Amino acid sequence: MRVELLTVGDELLLGDTINGNAAWLGRRLADHGVEVTRSVVVGDETDVIVQAAGAALERADAVITTGGLGPTYDDLTRDALAKAAGVPLIRDAALERRLRERAAASGLELEPMALRMAEVPEGAGLLRNTAGSAPGLRVELPGGVVYALPGVPFEMRTIMDEVVLPELAARAGRPEVARRTLRTARLWESMIATRLAPVEAMPGVKLAYLPDPAEVRIRITAVGPDARTLLADAEAGVHAALGDAVYGEGAEGLDRVVHRLLAERSATVAVAESLTGGLIGAELTAMPGSSATYAGGVVAYATELKHRLLGVPEALLAEHGAVHPEVAAAMAEGVRDRLGAAYGLAVTGVAGPEPQDGHSVGTVYASVAGPGGLLTVTMPRLPVPGAGPEIRPVIRRMTVVHALELLRRTLLGLDVDDAAREGRGVREETG
Template identity: 50%
Template sequence: MGDPAVKVELVAVGDELLNGDVVNTNASRLGRDLTDAGLRVTGVSTVGDGLDELVDVLRVAVERADAVIVSGGLGPTSDDRTREAIARVAGVELHRDPGIEQWLRDRYRGTNRTLAGLGLQQADVPEGGRILPNANGSAPGVTIEIDGTVLYATPGVPSEMAAMFGDQVLPDLLRRSGAPAPRAQRVLRTVGVGEGVVAQYLEPLEKDLAAAGAVEVAYLAVPGETRVKLTSTGPGGDEAVDAAAMRAYELLGDCVYAEGSEQLVAVVARLLVERGVTLAAAESLTGGLLASTLVTVPGVSAAFRGSVTAYATDVKSGVLGVDPELLAAEGAVHPQVARAMAEGVRGLLSGTYGVATTGVAGPEPQDGRPVGEVHIAVAGPEGTVAVSVHLPGDRDRIRALAVVRALELLRRVLLGLPHERTREFPG
């Protein structure tokens, strides 16, 4: 191939991917790794186990791309047809590799399992192709050239695919492509700001970049966050991307909470530990989800004291000390209740800070409060602050977004930032 702008297409095989039983994580993993290596993914296809459909998809991918990476359909069952489909597209026959057959027999014998007839199909190779050994499973991979396009077939099991791709497929692909230099890239992570708002903030930057043509801007929205990916498109990539990132920071301000792969919960945990302070949590609508999220971070035990799931109203008053008259007058979903919960758990668990969540996750309104109304508070040495938001979505989404907003309020308090974003749109 030799062209640094190598076009790579991905094909994921399996009925389970089409019907939603399994999420196609292989495509996202491959897309990220290929892009980081300086290669260009131009298409991603998902196809079921039907032989004719698989042949059609592979034929189109081979015609359009310089390289095709297939994942799935290499196993020992009747619906594993990737090898046969590759042979049809290449116009060749399958032959059984005696070395792989013996390896399979030895492998199965070592596990006290019987190698059934279909299991031996894993030793079948299209004429002109070669085997890619699988150190993590029984299904070898296959690679073959078809009309100038190189095709790699890997197992669908994510751990097996990742190992085979990293150890064998990517090195071979880079060798064929002339080992293009990885494109410079930076990812800015924002929180509490929708994708459209972030794009409006960055309009001046995008106009400048469109004129220069040196950096691409892409947006990825995930629950409660928007990520901005800046990628070089030509020579001098590092300098161009760094300049674009500096301008993006200026435009986005304190909406940016981290860069790269660091998650919001890790940022908050790091800030707590670095400052030598502790945190206690009181949760109503989130039901322990905030605490569960915090404890995913290694080392957070140095800062996180614990949590109280005060789901029932009488627990809010009896355990956390929320004024019963306030609860009777306003109900459990109220900013003053959130403030009292944060102050109560801070004292109860002897935390430097207390954080609290209360609201209506649905599916029905509560005490006249609509689904999605959420109140979050943080109590600390500087006083107590609360924010009130209306969060969209179903019950699970509202709870997940409430955790994000609680972590964001904590970040702002710990950094001495305004309690809510204050950026204005660029003129």
């Protein structure tokens, strides 16, 4: 079963809205063993939608569209599908009744324009929308079938899961598919792919690399009658090739891993942040129950606050400035002492886009102070000299990942030197 995605809307085409529906659909279809061969965005023009749907069905077995099923005059997907099928739009009495009942139940009077959502191409199948007003549509065209879904994300997802995915499975005779996503930190994507070449060569196994700043997720897909066995073999191969760089799987991010490790040790962590401005604290408080292991944090952005709030020596700041490995170490020790946590985690550096005090953009130091002593590392500098403002959020995100990975390795007693070398970072100080 080959599927193409067709998302409709000027707001998507012009970049006013992020195309999250296409990303979600791609992941969901892949999880169900459906091959997505292309994803196209078009504007709110009837003829353009008709042409795009026809071209897609020359290559694929089915097309899934999102958007253009609402009540306004620029919602043109139903009109385009009627034109493509060579049939008129007709008013569906049951849909009109449902729309009126939903409006009455909310104490509202139905606007005449809303009745556009009761118009459907003649002969189209209706896909029940239990989450909203406009139904999805199933339209058979020469070459294949088009499933038209609303653009509202939770409505689209509901119809997709409840109706479309079961229908696609029935049409395709879906093979057994087993899938798992492993998560890594501090390794370059090219390095991972090189090491995993033997796993890539396994019959029936496919790897996908999903990079984020300082992280790469590895999605393993196995297809066939022995898919689960293949998946287990491939996963073992990934672990053997990457070792401790694999920190979790599925939705378990570094924050959850760190919380679990701290809880196992009945320990807490306090965070001192400079360039990240509270992002590490936000990451560590995202999950419910985080107060059991997260003591708190200090955002000491101004240099003077590093001394006043965290106890960083004035002489050290005067000699080296705020961006220095010894400053990061003093911040970690200071926040640990002042907040009474078992571990102190600190970061300081230059997020850009301009250099600071003679330090280039991307110079970042992270430090952990704990029962076993003190460790400070240099984050690998990004290979983007002279990058503009867009690099600032990337450096800040990378800093969050590197800091949490440093804490994870410290908690597990792993060799931070090896991780630093592989990630092109350098250990600065231990104690």
